[in-house]
Amino acid sequence: MRFSRVLPAIILFAACSPKGRGRISSYIYKSSGNTALPHDADGGIIVRVKLFAGESLTVKADDYTFTSGKTTRRGSGSLTITEEGVLQPKGYFVLGGKRYHGALEARRDSGGWLYINHVSMDEYLTSVVSHEMSPSWHPEALKAQAVVARTYLLIKMKERAKKPYDVDTTTNFQVYGGLKKGDTGARNAVAETHNEVLYHGDKLAQTFFHSSCGGTLASAEEVWGKSLPYLEVQSSPYCSAAPVYKWSIKIPFSEIGRRLAASGVRGVSVAERGPSKRVKTLNIVTARGTKKVRADKFRTALGALKVKSTFFGVARDGNAIILTGRGFGHGVGMCQWGAKLQADERGTSYRRILDHYFPGTSLRAVNAQSV
């Protein structure tokens, strides 16, 4: 059963912070009435975020209510949740050292617990912009990130309407870490782009993003096998001053063998590159012969923070290889460092930044028919 149907309207109403309520209420959903998206009594959209909290959950909150079934308890301070219910703090709740706005729903889920933070869209987006970029970055870069994050979120909310949550807190979706100190820049970026999303034709655009493209954007086709006209290979030299633009790493054969479950590794070479020159497949030479491994699988197996992208060359160094690479992330869509440096060095507006990374899309107010 959907949260919005089981929760008293007053709690959903309170889940929206007073500051966000005014802005949220002008989202078009208020009058549309024909959307499956959950919204509070004031018309604001509520996002359901899965929090990772382990098996036993202790939260801290001042002046909270905890509603379980027909019983509502009031309290202040620490609370260990041992039954299904909804925690509604007056301000925020603290979990694992992080502060979260909105309500916390605890429910049993196939033998374990599922913890879901029901939070207003603007609070959610403020947190994403703060964690995906730094809130101290240039306002135009933050605004580009806010539009990209909002568009991505609306697509996920639509796709996952029947699931128990819309997104989780990790890079599987977008990084959400609750309230961040000094997030004014992010908060402003969300407010100043209020309601704005990217469309391609009459559909919301797939707004992927990554840290640094290394000078060439990858196509959606080459990374995920799905071609989109606004996610094609193109030169994008703007992130060359990024700290992750160039990297290199030495990896012993023994480690490659361990991570790929292949014994007797003797060599690694590039088998095939895609249209952006990123590596598609690698040849792993072992005592038993040569085996082809997809570069994205290789990257994940070795650690995506270590092998920062598949945009690399391979050289041998004794019983090891040296990868010399560029960029950080999959390379599709917006390059965050490129967005920042375009704004910093050229004063590029967020509209032009988005135009560069998603050519052929248009920035418009969200339309109820499309979500």
Ligand SMILES: [Zn+2]
């Ligand atoms: Zn770039």
